[in-house]
Amino acid sequence: MLRENQAMQNLPPYLFARIEQKIAEAKEKGVDIINLGIGDPDLPTPKYIIDKMAEAIYDSANHQYPSSVGLLEYRKAVAEWYKKRHGVDLDPKTEIVSLIGSKEGIAHISFAYLDKDDINLVPDPGYPVYNIGTILAGGKSYFMPLKEENGFLPVLEDIPSDIARKAKLMFINYPNNPTGAVASLDFFEKVVEFAKSFDILVCHDAAYSEIAFDGIKPPSFLEAKGAKDVGIEFNSLSKPFNMTGWRIGWAAGNREAIEVLGRFKSNIDSGVFQAVQYAAVEALKEPEDHLNQLRKVYQERRDAVLEGLNKIGLKANPPKGSFYFWVPVPDGFTSASFAEMILEKAGVIVTPGNGYGEYGEGYFRIALTVSKERICEAFERIEKAVGKVEF
Ligand SMILES: *Cc1c(COP(=O)(O)O)cnc(C)c1O
Numbered sequence: 001m002l003r004e005n006q007a008m009q010n011l012p013p014y015l016f017a018r019i020e021q022k023i024a025e026a027k028e029k030g031v032d033i034i035n036l037g038i039g040d041p042d043l044p045t046p047k048y049i050i051d052k053m054a055e056a057i058y059d060s061a062n063h064q065y066p067s068s069v070g071l072l073e074y075r076k077a078v079a080e081w082y083k084k085r086h087g088v089d090l091d092p093k094t095e096i097v098s099l100i101g102s103k104e105g106i107a108h109i110s111f112a113y114l115d116k117d118d119i120n121l122v123p124d125p126g127y128p129v130y131n132i133g134t135i136l137a138g139g140k141s142y143f144m145p146l147k148e149e150n151g152f153l154p155v156l157e158d159i160p161s162d163i164a165r166k167a168k169l170m171f172i173n174y175p176n177n178p179t180g181a182v183a184s185l186d187f188f189e190k191v192v193e194f195a196k197s198f199d200i201l202v203c204h205d206a207a208y209s210e211i212a213f214d215g216i217k218p219p220s221f222l223e224a225k226g227a228k229d230v231g232i233e234f235n236s237l238s239k240p241f242n243m244t245g246w247r248i249g250w251a252a253g254n255r256e257a258i259e260v261l262g263r264f265k266s267n268i269d270s271g272v273f274q275a276v277q278y279a280a281v282e283a284l285k286e287p288e289d290h291l292n293q294l295r296k297v298y299q300e301r302r303d304a305v306l307e308g309l310n311k312i313g314l315k316a317n318p319p320k321g322s323f324y325f326w327v328p329v330p331d332g333f334t335s336a337s338f339a340e341m342i343l344e345k346a347g348v349i350v351t352p353g354n355g356y357g358e359y360g361e362g363y364f365r366i367a368l369t370v371s372k373e374r375i376c377e378a379f380e381r382i383e384k385a386v387g388k389v390e391f
């Protein structure tokens with residue numbers, strides 16, 4: 001009999017299976033569902049990017065295998081973007097590698113660095129790929145709790161030093177999915193010191209760096225003093241340019257780690273379709289008009305959620321960045337029981353927080369990826385179905 005390997009067997013159970021079953025059942029019954037669970041922008045890719053793609057797709061030079069580390073022109077565009085946006089200098093030839101979406105690189109970095117049973121430091125709650133990549137590569141995750149009282153930042157002093165000594169990689173992610181927290185440069189500098197003293201490669205996931213509220217400009221990890229000595233940053237066109245389906249991202253920073261990741265990838269994939277890379281170059285050139293508009297839309301939706309939560313008697317701190325609202329469930333509920341109740345009574349989907357880790361229990365996540373009108377409708381329905389008193 002064929003049997004999947006140990007790493008596959010070690011993958012954590014898929015905690016969204018039950019809610020997905022409930023969604024399928026509700027859909028079958030013809031319920032009009034408002035899905036506030038989707039981490040995927042609803043708005044289209046801006047036209048100036050599509051136009052560039054349309055042009056590039058007719059050039060037969062783009063029909064062949066791309067280089068697995070990315071067109072130099074693409075890596076130069078990323079370097080220029082870093083300089084303008086973050087004041088960070090990067091050598092496009094040696095300090096940047098293209099990725100088939102940042103998820104790809106986040107999953108693969110563990111394969112390039114872990115030996116069996118090596119440890120990665122992984123945030124909890126967190127984007128599941130950090131832990132899953134670790135497990136698939138044969139390693140083990142040590143979970144760093146992200147608690148509200150600490151601004152959803154890991155407390156580095158709480159990591160036992162025997163664990164820290166054994167750790168190979170540390171994943172961090174700000175603006176944070178799912179909590180909406182933003183980290184300061186000061187925090188990143190502490191991470192650099194920690195990584196230096198324990199010889200750890202920091203992997204900062206900056207997928208939401210361009211999506212923040214109230215005028216906040218989230219810093220890059222690479223702005224921290226000495227960051228390039230110890231870390232790399234993952235970013236992607238997916239969220240800022242509504243390009244999740246296009247599959248293009250990058251890793252940038254520490255030269256050795258970029259070389260290792262590029263060499264790993266050159267053995268298993270053949271890079272990003274060049275037409276997509278040219279479209280990404282166009283996207284990164286003058287992004288601010290589009291991004292200002294996008295932030296405005298998300299901020300309006302965030303404010304609508306805040307108002308809706310007030311209306312049903314739930315309290316939550318609004319996110320500083322990302323497009324998620326992280327909300328404590330009312331007393332008497334678990335993450336799962338609350339999500340199920342809202343789905344059954346109001347036809348509204350939220351994501352139960354325990355799907356992001358043990359420390360996500362007691363929260364649910366609302367994604368700002370539906371229109372303001374639908375957000376308002378969702379809260380009206382919840383209010384009508386459950387009212388305020390039950391909470
Ligand atoms: C969406 C997301 C990504 C990026 O995905 P791509 O593979 O670049 O589309 C990375 N990290 C987090 C935390 C995300 O939510």
